[in-house]
Amino acid sequence: MTSINFVKGHGTGNDFVLFADPDGTTELTPQEIVWLCDRNFGVGADGLIRVVRSENIIDGAQSLAEDEAAEWFMDYWNSDGSPSEMCGNGVRVFAHFLLTEGLAHNEPGETLVVGTRAGVKDVQRNRNGYQVDMGRWKLDGGEPLVRARDLDVARPGLGINVGNPHVVVALSSVEELERLDLSSAPQLTPEVPHGANVEFVVPGDPPVADGVGQVRMRVHERGSGETLSCGTGAVAAALAVRHWAGKNAPHHWRVDVPGGRVAVRMFPTEEGEHVALSGPAELVFRGTVTLP
Structure with missing residues (x-):
């Protein structure tokens, strides 16, 4: 032994x-x-x-x-x-x-x-x-439809790769986020090769405070199920919300997860934009x- x-x-x-x-x-x-x-x-x-x-x-x-x-x-x-x-x-x-x-x-x-x-x-x-x-990130995996328990209709997700694959889904309210049942893996159509982590997000209240964007998130991790936090997932969530918000969106974000809070920062480098995670x-x- x-x-x-x-x-x-x-x-x-x-x-x-x-x-x-x-x-x-x-x-x-x-x-x-x-x-x-x-x-x-x-x-x-x-x-x-x-x-x-x-x-x-x-x-x-x-x-x-x-x-x-x-x-x-x-x-x-x-x-x-x-x-x-x-x-x-x-x-x-x-x-x-x-x-x-x-x-x-x-x-x-x-x-x-x-x-x-x-x-x-x-x-x-x-x-x-x-x-x-x-490091660098990229939009990856298109916009699959995502189905999850206690989600009334399938929602479009945004595929983002930050070293591992993610699909981020915007929800309409905190109540919708909290009642999600993530005890089983969300279903993606079309399926993502080799699977993906799936993040469900809503903007914070307020969405931006002192120049910093705010997001709430829950996640189902590929290979682990729902977890209290996912660092790469928080990065993907911040990147997705910034993408949806447009060119005037901030480059600093607070992401609240069931286990606490992490910070995400996007910054330019010679090889392209990088993203950093703090916590x-x-x-x-x-x-x-x-x-x-």
Whole structure:
């Protein structure tokens, strides 16, 4: 039997089981990941993060080719045992784990470089916790119709890719948002290849305060179900609402999710517009578990 020392962490309620495997010697099976993430029989989490040196995992080779400073790779898996390209809340928790465990060092204002399946991400500490440069984004996946339980009619969604695929749906009121039943996956027509995270959003009250846009959001994550927060989903939600609002919309956003609040900022770079995500990251307990 295999035993692992783990740490439980979360970013605005989006929770993860993390364990350090610097040499890449402990590859868990999808079944073991499902068991660990099970809230009744395992530790319980929205996903699992293996903390491994980029040189010791096949997917890390591309990260090192992109930036040789990407010493550490975030090997992220959904709670259903499927791998995921990217997790915005997970990157912040991953960075916090590295710094807390002494696996990396980062002074305020310095950048910590993290490898992911969606490319290298730059992380900095700030007053909200951590800021992640999520890189470039694109409209992707068209405008599929979205059906969900307790949604009276199908609504058009907007496909956005921020390293992983999302479909964002605008609702008419907070009441409509709150009564949604996201216990099962929303249905997309046409289907998105390999699936997508689906965000349901309504503008804040007021929609803009002190030059900052405000959005409320709920999400059904591909491979995990409804979660209290989704970092890449919050980014997609802010981008979608800005897109719908037009050219005078702000480039700074607050996104309220059931687990708290994150901040999203769009900014120009030489290669095109980037988007950054800021929010808290916490480690809440640690333990040792023997896999079945």
